[in-house]
Amino acid sequence: MKAKLIFIPLAGIVIAGGPAYATVFLSVEQAQSVLFPGATFQPDTRMLTDEQVKAIERASGVNVRSKQMKVWRVSTGGWFIVDEVVGKHEYIPFALGLDDRGAVKGVEVLEYREAYGDQIRNPEWRKQFLDKGPDTKLQLGKNIHNISGATLSCKHITDGVQRLLATYELVLKQSER
Amino acid sequence: MNSYSNSLSVERAQPWLGTLVSIRIEGLPVPQAHRAIDAAFKEIAVVHRRMSFHDADSDVGQLNRNRTRRPVTVHPYTFEVLQWAMRLSSFSNGCFDISVAAELVDWQLLPRPAGAEHVPRGSWRDIELLPDCQVVFHRPLWIDLGGIAKGFAVDRATERLRACGALHTVVNAGGDIRVQGKSAAMIRLGAESSTHAMPVLELADGSVAGSSSQRQWRCDAGLPCSPHVDGIQRSPAPTDRFVCVVAKQCVVADALTKVVMAQGQDSVRTLRQFGASAHLYASPGVWRHLEPDERGAETE
Numbered sequence: 344m345k346a347k348l349i350f351i352p353l354a355g356i357v358i359a360g361g362p363a364y365a366t367v368f369l370s371v372e373q374a375q376s377v378l379f380p381g382a383t384f385q386p387d388t389r390m391l392t393d394e395q396v397k398a399i400e401r402a403s404g405v406n407v408r409s410k411q412m413k414v415w416r417v418s419t420g421g422w423f424i425v426d427e428v429v430g431k432h433e434y435i436p437f438a439l440g441l442d443d444r445g446a447v448k449g450v451e452v453l454e455y456r457e458a459y460g461d462q463i464r465n466p467e468w469r470k471q472f473l474d475k476g477p478d479t480k481l482q483l484g485k486n487i488h489n490i491s492g493a494t495l496s497c498k499h500i501t502d503g504v505q506r507l508l509a510t511y512e513l514v515l516k517q518s519e520r
Numbered sequence: 521m522n523s524y525s526n527s528l529s530v531e532r533a534q535p536w537l538g539t540l541v542s543i544r545i546e547g548l549p550v551p552q553a554h555r556a557i558d559a560a561f562k563e564i565a566v567v568h569r570r571m572s573f574h575d576a577d578s579d580v581g582q583l584n585r586n587r588t589r590r591p592v593t594v595h596p597y598t599f600e601v602l603q604w605a606m607r608l609s610s611f612s613n614g615c616f617d618i619s620v621a622a623e624l625v626d627w628q629l630l631p632r633p634a635g636a637e638h639v640p641r642g643s644w645r646d647i648e649l650l651p652d653c654q655v656v657f658h659r660p661l662w663i664d665l666g667g668i669a670k671g672f673a674v675d676r677a678t679e680r681l682r683a684c685g686a687l688h689t690v691v692n693a694g695g696d697i698r699v700q701g702k703s704a705a706m707i708r709l710g711a712e713s714s715t716h717a718m719p720v721l722e723l724a725d726g727s728v729a730g731s732s733s734q735r736q737w738r739c740d741a742g743l744p745c746s747p748h749v750d751g752i753q754r755s756p757a758p759t760d761r762f763v764c765v766v767a768k769q770c771v772v773a774d775a776l777t778k779v780v781m782a783q784g785q786d787s788v789r790t791l792r793q794f795g796a797s798a799h800l801y802a803s804p805g806v807w808r809h810l811e812p813d814e815r816g817a818e819t820e
Binding site: 344345346347348349350351352366368369376377449450451452455490491497498500501504 | 531532533534535536538539540542554558695696697702704707708709710717718719720721722723724725726728729730764766768797799807809
């Protein structure tokens, strides 16, 4: 075992896309392969009506933020849905696989972005990220993947899954052959 | 599109154990890496289902509502976590205690178990582990494995990844992290310690668990409370510090953060028992290294 605590001057760190920690886990196509190996996918994008939104919110207790749904029918049965929830500061896109009975087959987070703590509101702190060139050695999310000791709740994701399960019951199930 | 290209690094994340769990594999063919990650997440799912405080049907839920004082049979993983918990309680003289769930319910940081009338006041000493994964509470108790099960899940996932041929891996369950292999991972510590430098732990072939109490908690009555409880005093741990514990096994690192949080430098003896060390940030500008073989060293 090797463990060493080091202190990296913030002036030496580049943060891609602003002062945030970002990790891309899977593309939509990769998530499809992971959740339904060997299947093909038929896009079935749809727009929820006001009545459907109300019914979903009533059934799940979770607000519907977008009426547009990115849905695919799976050749081997079931549904593949891409959606997003609001995390602590940023959107978190995720994929949900439902089997042919509407049960959760799997949830894969596609990307995780997190603002770097409360310090992002400090103008002095933010100034350090201006004009940093590509020669800088470290990038948050690229060289530094993990954070230990920062609160990270997944409640918004589990709420998002509840909302999509209600959407399946009230909308998608009706259109199954 | 065939997404199974031959990249050398695969990382996925799923919501489990109330947090985001990510698994990263280096140097394995991509299809094999995905199969290994699938198997590792299955291990984490077992821990999630069996050890949830919130789910009345989990092993923990059944133990907490069992008032008969008859043995309850639990999953071997639950039993193993309870064995670790008892060992940690014994070596820390009760500073680590899974029965502080009673205080957490009192402070409304955990929901009251269904049908419960009185808050039980027993301790880890009232728990007996019997053969064949049987557990008996000699007094009514509420236990919460939230302070140890994430680390255990990380260890189980890491072992499953190794069994699948993945030898360079990082498993992270909400900041409880195990790095397998000789190449070091850079792990940012979520301490609000400085606006000029970022604390980063360079870690290879070991585990780290970090925890921050740099926030004041108040329960509804306005009194101080905290998710970090000193099991001896049955009171909130100090609310001014960041701790990270480094140990071979993540279950040990996870559990010992509670002891270091509560006892600060006095936790060195317990750290020694488990071959662990800790970094403690409790006063402005000073990081203290709690290394059992040396006297606490200061940095920065």
